[in-house]
Amino acid sequence: MAVSGPASGPRRRPVVVLYERIADAIHDGTYPPGSTLPSEPRLAAELGVSRPALREALLLLQEDGLLTVRRGVGRTVNDRPPRRGFEHIQPLEELLSAGAGTPLRVRALRRAVEEPTDFTTQHLLAPARAELRFWESLLYGDAAAALSQEWAAADDVLERAHPAFAHALREAGRADRTSMLAVLAAASRGVALTAHSGVTATVLGRRRGAQLERPADTPAVLITQVVRVGDVPVLAAKHMLPTGAPALPVLQSN
Structure with missing residues (x-):
């Protein structure tokens, strides 16, 4: 299933846009917890982006706890992906x-x-x-x-x-x-x-x-x-x- 949303803003880095599109797709259930993302070639084709940019965005998503790499399976969505943003009420x-x-x-x-x-x-x-x-x-x-x-x-x-x-x-x-x-x-x-x-x-x-x-x-x-x-x-x-x-x-x- 392709991720919906605009391909890019006028002056926003492609990796940032990719990160947000995939993160939004995870949070809205397009890629539900426990599901496996399409392969890199397929996902890059669906999003219309280069594989190097996609790979960088996927690495950021792994670092932020939304994705896990499982050997022989691929990248899977974590069971409880963290919400984005700072929720702590502090000035x-x-x-x-x-x-x-x-x-x-x-x-x-x-x-x-x-x-x-x-x-x-x-x-x-x-x-x-x-x-x-x-x-x-x-x-x-x-x-x-x-x-x-x-x-x-x-x-x-x-x-x-x-x-x-x-x-x-x-x-x-x-x-x-x-x-x-x-x-x-x-x-x-x-x-x-x-x-x-x-x-x-x-x-x-x-x-x-x-x-x-x-x-x-x-x-x-x-x-x-x-x-x-x-x-x-x-x-x-x-x-x-x-x-x-x-x-x-x-x-x-x-």
């Missing part, structure tokens, strides 16, 4: 500081109240005329390391789902040295939070490149994250990490 500045070996600081670029965008409508389920707090921050050490954009759910939603977070956001006001996720984490003692994230390869683009002082075509990783209380999303974020950013520890859970 990005703390996670990146661990990778950098030195503390990163947060610099506010923008603190505002916005109407919903397509992103927040989808991930925060915000109605058209809602007012959402928006924080854009630069994370930096010796140089710019990452750019974060964070949105909180509307105040009335927070008051019902997580009043302590609503209060903490009001107290934080226009805080310029902390992230919204740090405020949420500090306000959530005794509150059960869950998170889901996605990881995508991309390039910075002109605006984000200028903010991070990098060329527009710099390769980057875009992480999207949604944090919930029960089934209510209370925070949604986009984090842009350019090439050369401190290593991000990834917690993968089954």
